Amino acid sequence: MNIPCLDINKQYLSIKAEILAKTEEVFDSNAFSGGPYVAAFEKDFAAFCESKFSLGCNNGTTALHLALLALGIKSGDEVILPANTFIATAWAISYVGAIPVFVDNDPNTWEIDVNQIEAKITSKTKAIIGVHLYGQPFDIDAVRSIAEKHQLFVVEDAAQAQGARYKGKPVGTFGDIGCFSFYPGKNLGAFGEAGGLTMQDESYAKHIMRLRNHGMEQRYYHEEIGYNYRMDGLQGAILSIKLKYLANWNSRRKEIAQKYLSQIVNPLITMQHQPVWSDSVFHLFVVTTPDRENFAAFLAKNGIQVGYHYPVPCHLQNAYKYLGHSTGDFPNAEYLAAHCVSLPMFAELTDEEVSHVIDIVNQYK
Structure with a gap:
């Protein structure tokens, strides 16, 4: 018997006919960048997460970057995060010019050690990123309590946790912004690169929509430095199908x-x-x-x-x-x-x- 650590092909074969039919539909409609299939997935994923807003982007690292940009984190600011996580959590902090401030992981849950966060807070601290590591929620209430006390933002790195719940409520809805990865090996995986964000504040949603699309609200009119961080239509269509099975x-x-x-x-x-x-x-x-x-x-x-x-x-x-x-x-x-x-x-x-x-x-x- 040979048992792999992960086999994504078995999942694909179970929904192959449905996937191929939908991709042909996308090809026929030429909806390759953003568009109706991404919008449909965003609506479905918002409902799944019980979130007011959900936005797609091109990968989970981008989602974290967009979140920090939307929150106004900038050069010289400090952002607290756990030392044991995938490196993308730290990359996003570096991308905006801020400083990653690590804290140790809890020896039992292996999530961010909430008892060590306050000692790391300085006048430059602007946010805490908690990671739902391995698909298990960190202690969100404890982190939020600290954040509220010190007037800090909370970002949920939910890259590994699509569908996880904390005290009965879906993750991605507790912090200012939740960030997801749809890398192929994730519980909800695209057939390529894709990511997403959830938020309850419409102003963050509008800002991220602009940032991911070259800083545009109206085509060819760029309101700020923007990025080409859109989700492509194929991934949106595929994720909508897979979300039904998640x-x-x-x-x-x-x-x-x-x-x-x-x-x-x-x-x-x-x-x-x-x-x-x-x-x-x-x-x-x-x-x-x-x-x-x-x-x-x-x-x-x-x-x-x-x-x-x-x-x-x-x-x-x-x-x-x-x-x-x-x-x-x-x-x-x-x-x-x-x-x-x-x-x-x-x-x-x-x-x-x-x-x-x-x-x-x-x-x-």
Whole structure:
């Protein structure tokens, strides 16, 4: 038995006829950049997220960049974020000329450690970006409480969390702006690059619509420095189709995750703590173990492929050497980076495959 960490082809085959019919429709209508298919997806995704507004763009990194631009974050400002996240969270801060200010991750949930945020706030701090890491919500109320106390913006990096809920409410609706990635491997994945944003404030929506379209409200009249950050029509059409299946796909991921959580009993394996207020969609199922390389080799020998998300924390990346961080600054993030292993997780895994993963993980010594 050979079990990949991720297999997006199985999902495609299950909806292939519907996808091909819709793409032919897009080709016939020549609606390739923005247009009615993107608008339809934006409406559907806003409803899915229970958000007043939803806007599409060309990828999740762009979504974060647009969010910070719309909030007026600028050169010299500081933005707080967790040290353990995909690098795009930090990129957006750098793109607007601001300074990424890292805090460590919680040792149990692996999300941003809310107890360490206030110590990082200065007169230059303008926003906090919380990341719903691996599809699990961070403690939004705690972060919002700190933000309100210090008059800071909150941006939700929900790139991995389409459909996740915090205290019963969809993520992406708590902060000033929510940012999503529709990279092909995500729970809701495009057939190429795509991203999106959610917000409740119409002024942010109008500003982002202008920013993503070369700074235009009227064609060829540019009100500000803008960007070519539009979502293309094909991705909008494909995402609308896949969105109809997302709840079922997420439900299957949760079934698989519950089996992992309840049946993996190997004391060498530590799993992400799931708080009662968190309804994760398990974009990834990450565990830690003392000897990652040995564990991965053992699984590979038994036909199980794994991934590492993420092997180097942001503060130790060469790109951020100028910030002057060193090993030991954020020990929880560093431990996760050195010991994390992502087990197979996608909705099309069979019960037999899931049982095989559990059996092999429990056999590891």
